[in-house]
Each structure stands twice: as structure tokens, then as C-alpha cells.
Amino acid sequence: MIAVAFLAASTASPAWAHAPADPQPTVKAQATTATAQQKVLQYWTLDRMQQATPMDRLLRPSQSAPATADRRREFPTTGAPWRAGGVIARTAGRVFFTYQGRDASCSASAVASANRSTVITAGHCVKLDGAWHTNWVFVPGYDNGDRPYGVWTARQTMTTGEWAADENLDHDVGAAVVNPLNGRRLVDVVGGQGIAFNQPRRRNMYAFGYPAQTPYTGERLIYCSGGTFDDSLRTRAIGMRCGMVGGASGGPWLINFSESSGTGVINSVTSFRYRSLPDQLFGTYFGGSERALYYRAQSA
Numbered sequence: 001m002i003a004v005a006f007l008a009a010s011t012a013s014p015a016w017a018h019a020p021a022d023p024q025p026t027v028k029a030q031a032t033t034a035t036a037q038q039k040v041l042q043y044w045t046l047d048r049m050q051q052a053t054p055m056d057r058l059l060r061p062s063q064s065a066p067a068t069a070d071r072r073r074e075f076p077t078t079g080a081p082w083r084a085g086g087v088i089a090r091t092a093g094r095v096f097f098t099y100q101g102r103d104a105s106c107s108a109s110a111v112a113s114a115n116r117s118t119v120i121t122a123g124h125c126v127k128l129d130g131a132w133h134t135n136w137v138f139v140p141g142y143d144n145g146d147r148p149y150g151v152w153t154a155r156q157t158m159t160t161g162e163w164a165a166d167e168n169l170d171h172d173v174g175a176a177v178v179n180p181l182n183g184r185r186l187v188d189v190v191g192g193q194g195i196a197f198n199q200p201r202r203r204n205m206y207a208f209g210y211p212a213q214t215p216y217t218g219e220r221l222i223y224c225s226g227g228t229f230d231d232s233l234r235t236r237a238i239g240m241r242c243g244m245v246g247g248a249s250g251g252p253w254l255i256n257f258s259e260s261s262g263t264g265v266i267n268s269v270t271s272f273r274y275r276s277l278p279d280q281l282f283g284t285y286f287g288g289s290e291r292a293l294y295y296r297a298q299s300a
Contacts, residue, residue: 023161025293027300028132030154030176037153037179040135044096046145050219052096052105054212054246055125076226078279079216079243082208086262088254090149090190092208092221093140095125095176095250097133105218107209107251108138108176111266112192113298116185119152119176120195120294121250122269122284123163126174132157138178140190142210144219149190152178156300160289170236172271173290174250175297193252194265197291201238203228207281209251209270211244218247224281225257231282238268242281245273253283 031037082089095106106125111118119138126133136154139147154176162171178186186192206225212218224242231237240253249271254264268283284290 023289023292025158025160025175025296026164027156027158027296028127030134030136030157031179032155040137040153041151043135044137044151046147048103049094049096049105049139050145052103052212054218055099055104055106055249076241077224078226078241079211079222079224082221082223084259084262086260087191087193088208088262088264089221090141091193092252093138094142094210094218095119095121095136095138097125097136099128099133100131104133105210105212105247106249107247107270109208109252109266110138110140110186110190110192111195111294112187113294115177115298115300116187116192117155117178117180118192118294118297119154119178119186120252120266120269121174121176122271123159123167123172123174125250126157126159126176127164128167136176138176138186140186142219143221150181152181152186155179156297158293158297160293162289169272170234170284171289172284173269173286173293175293177297177300193254193263195286195294196255196265196267197286197294198288199255199267199286201228201230201285203255203267205240205253205255205267206257206264207240207242207244207251207253207270207283209244209248212247213245216245216247222248233274236285236287237271237282238285239280239282241279243279244270244281248281
């Protein structure tokens with residue numbers, strides 16, 4: 001995530017029912033041929049994945065968060081391993097890519113979509129400093145090196161018009177359309193969370209991700225939960241008390257989340273934290289531009 005001072009099918013109504021009229025996203029072709037897909041898959045060995053650097057560590061000196069104790073589920077939670085399983089344990093996953101010649105990691109989620117192949121993440125997890133990341137893959141359900149649902153190569157990555165133009169932190173959202181794997185589409189294998197836009201603020205939410213800096217390792221799915229608040233320094237961001245650190249960028253924030261089923265509705269993704277507020281995490285509010293990005297991705 002950026003440190004600023006960057007650090008089961010859903011029951012929700014389909015979000016593609018009406019075409020939006022908002023700033024249009026920018027799209028980058030990735031592994032579009034069988035040869036290119038195989039090359040990316042060969043690149044991402046388990047050792048290379050485990051050595052990948054959390055994205056924000058490549059941006060500036062890292063900021064370590066206070067150690068968070070291993071605990072049973074409770075609400076609110078400021079950063080603990082997710083042990084309840086359910087759909088979230090399949091739809092959430094790690095993202096790996098090459099950024100300016102260096103291997104890096106983020107988090108992401110499979111989302112219900114018309115093409116059943118869409119992944120939602122942060123904008124800086126697909127493009128940064130004017131350059132698109134390469135060797136982009138999504139590993140749903142990643143757990144201590146296990147990749148139970150396979151490694152999915154991106155056919156396209158894309159981001160909001162605002163992030164593509166000038167990396168506007170108020171619209172730090174990205175997406176990927178992944179290639180089929182062994183003849184099957186992503187959502188048919190792992191399910192997809194719901195997604196919603198222009199929702200009321202200050203909701204109770206659950207945030208998930210794979211933080212990979214101390215005290216975390218990137219090997220387990222971590223979550224935070226609790227009430228959210230408006231960022232007083234920016235016009236659009238929402239915040240939550242959460243100790244997740246680098247590597248959690250792009251992880252989903254969900255409203256109407258059920259701990260028993262592991263399903264909810266994505267309404268933000270992890271974007272940044274302020275260096276002066278290490279116990280708070282901030283996500284991008286999903287409005288019209290984010291809806292336009294989703295429409296573009298799910299129709300690809």
C-alpha cells in the first residue's frame with residue numbers, strides 16, 4: 001500500500017445492469033497468447049513468489065506496524081489471521097508482478113462478473129510511475145505457499161481514468177481480466193464476491209489482504225473489521241483502524257459481510273496509510289469512476 005506523507009457467487013444484484021457515464025478506464029494488454037501465458041507461469045516459481053517485495057517497500061522506506069497477536073475472530077479486529085474459511089478464503093488472494101525490474105506483491109479479490117474472470121485490486125498494483133506492471137498473476141486462496149486454485153495469468157490489466165492520467169490517489173483502483181486455467185474461468189472455480197458503488201459511508205466493513213512486512217509474512221490471509229470513517233485530509237477516502245502493512249494493497253473491503261459464509265459486497269480496496277497514523281488503513285471510495293472500471297473489466 002502507499003504510505004502518504006503511499007504505504008461463492010454473490011446474492012447482490014448484478015452491477016452491470018446499467019451502463020455508466022463516467023471517466024473511462026485505461027487498459028493494458030498482458031499475456032494474450034498461450035506462449036506468453038506459459039512464460040509468465042514459468043517465471044513465477046514458489047521461491048520467486050515468497051521472495052517478492054511488498055509493493056510499498058519499493059516506493060519508500062518501510063514503516064513497521066506494531067505486532068498484532070494471533071487471536072480468535074472478534075469484532076472489531078485490527079489485524080488477525082482469518083481462520084473461518086468460507087468463500088473469502090477462495091476469492092481473496094495474492095497478486096505478483098514485476099515493477100521496474102523488481103518482483104513485487106499486492107492483494108486482490110475475484111469478483112462476480114459477466115465474464116467470470118475479473119479481479120479487483122488497487123491502481124498502484126497494476127500501474128505506477130507511468131509504467132504498467134508485467135508478469136501479472138493472481139493466486140486465489142494462497143496459504144503458506146499452497147496455491148490450491150492455481151496461478152491465473154492476466155490477459156488485460158486496467159485502472160481508472162484518473163489513476164491512469166495522473167495517479168490520483170482518490171481513484172486508486174485497478175482490475176485484471178485473467179485467462180482461463182485448464183479450460184475453466186476464475187469465478188467458476190473460486191466464486192466471486194459482490195460489488196457495489198456509491199454506497200452510504202461510515203459502514204461496518206471487513207478488510208482482507210496479505211500483508212508481507214513485519215509482523216506479517218504474506219503467507220496467510222489477514223483481516224480487519226470494524227466501523228469506517230471519512231478521511232479528514234482527502235475528499236473521498238475511507239478509513240478503518242487496522243494494522244495491516246505493505247502487501248495488503250488491493251485487498252477487498254466488504255460491506256454486508258457474513259462470517260459464516262465468507263461472502264459480502266466489495267465497496268473499497270486497500271490503498272494507503274499515513275505515516276503518522278500507523279494504526280489506521282485507508283481505502284478508495286467506490287464511485288462512478290470505479291464503476292466504469294468494473295463495467296469495462298467485466299465486459300472484456
